[in-house]
Amino acid sequence: MSAPLKTASRGDSVPTGPTVTKRGSGDPGDERGEGVVLNVFSHGFLALWALLIVLPLLWLVLSSFKTDAQIGGSAFGWPQNWSLDVFSRAWDKGIGDYFVNTVIVLVFSVPLTMLFGSMAAYVLARYPFRGNRLLYYFFVAGAMFPVFLALVPLFFMVKRLDMLNTYQGLILVYVAYSLPFTVFFMHAFFRTLPTAVFEAAILDGASHTRTFFQVMLPMAKPGLISVGIFNTLGQWNQFILPTVLMQPQSGDDPERYVLTQGLIQLQQQQGYASDLPVLFAGVTIAMIPMLVVYLSFQRQVQAGLTSATLK
Secondary structure (H helix, E strand, O other): OOOOOOOOOOOOOOOOOOOOOOOOOOOHHHHHHHHHHHHHHHHHHHHHHHHHHHHHHHHHHHHOOOOHHHHHHOOOOOOOOOOOHHHHHHHHHHHHHHHHHHHHHHHHHHHHHHHHHHHHHHHHHHOOOOOHHHHHHHHHHHHHOOHHHHHHHHHHHHHHOOOOOOHHHHHHHHHHHHHHHHHHHHHHHHOOOOHHHHHHHHHOOOOHHHHHHHHHHHHOHHHHHHHHHHHHHHHHOOOHHHHHHOOOOOOOOOOOOOHHHHHHHHHHHHOOOOOHHHHHHHHHHHHHHHHHHHHHOHHHHHHHHHHHHHO
16 A cells, blocks of 8 residues: 655745756846956056057157168167257257247237137126027137138138237237137037026125126136146147248248147258157147146046036
8 A cells, every 4th residue: 555645834944956056147247257357458448548549759859869771771660869959959940930920829819718708708608698599500610610721711811910920920820810610619618617606796786897707707626627738738739820920921020830830841941861859859849848737637628528417
C-alpha cells in the first residue's frame, strides 16, 4: 500500500531550481561600463584636441630660438641657442610700433564696445516698448552679416569722415563691428537677473541710470568679463578691417599698422634676406598677451558662459 502524499503547508519551504538573473537595461553594472567607455572616449578626444593646439604653439615658440640653418635643416629639432636677442631684433624691426598701435586701439575700442553694448542690451532686455524685438533682431542680423560685404561702403564712409589711417576711425569701426555680438550675449544675460532687485532700487529712489550702473551692471560682471575677453581676442586678431582702413594715404602720412598688418610687413620687408627666427619671434610676441589674458580669466569666462543657463 503506497504512502499517502504529503501536501506542503503554508510554512514549509518548497525547494526550487537554480535561479537565473536576467540583466536588463537598468542594471548598474551596464551603466557603469557605459560610463567608463564614455569617459575614456571623451578624455581621449580632449587630450588629442589639446595636443593639436599646444604642439603648434610650442613649435612656434621653439622656432624663435633657432637659426635659419636649424629651421631649414630640421623643423622639429631642438634649439641649440636660447638667446633672447631674436626678440629684441623683432621688436626693433617694427613689432614694437605695431604692438603699441594695437594696444592704443584696443584700450579705447573694447571699453566703448562693452559700455554701448551693455547699455543697449539692458534696455532691450528690461524695458518693453514698441519695436523692441525688431531692434533686437536688427542687432542679431548684424552679427550674421559678413564684414566682407561691407568693406567697400565702409571704406568710402570712413574716407568721407577723413578718418582713414587714424586711430579714431579704426576704433569706431571696431566698436560697430563688435556691438551685435555684445548685445546678443548681454541681452540673454540681463534677462536672467532678478527683477526684484531692480524694483527695490527703483522704490528706494534710484534713477534708471543709477540702477543700471550701480546695481544691474555689477550683477552682470561674469557676463561682461566673458564677452570682454571675446571682444579683446577678436579685435586683437582682426586683419581685414585694419588692412582696408589703416593704409597711408600719402607719402607724408605715417604708418599706423597694427600687429596683424605688421607681421605681413615684416615678412615682405625681409625679401631674399631670410630671417625666419625674427618672424617667429614676432608671432610669439603677438600671441603671448592673448594667452596671458585668457589663462588669467578662464574661470570667469566659464562662469559667465554657464551662469545664464544655471539661473
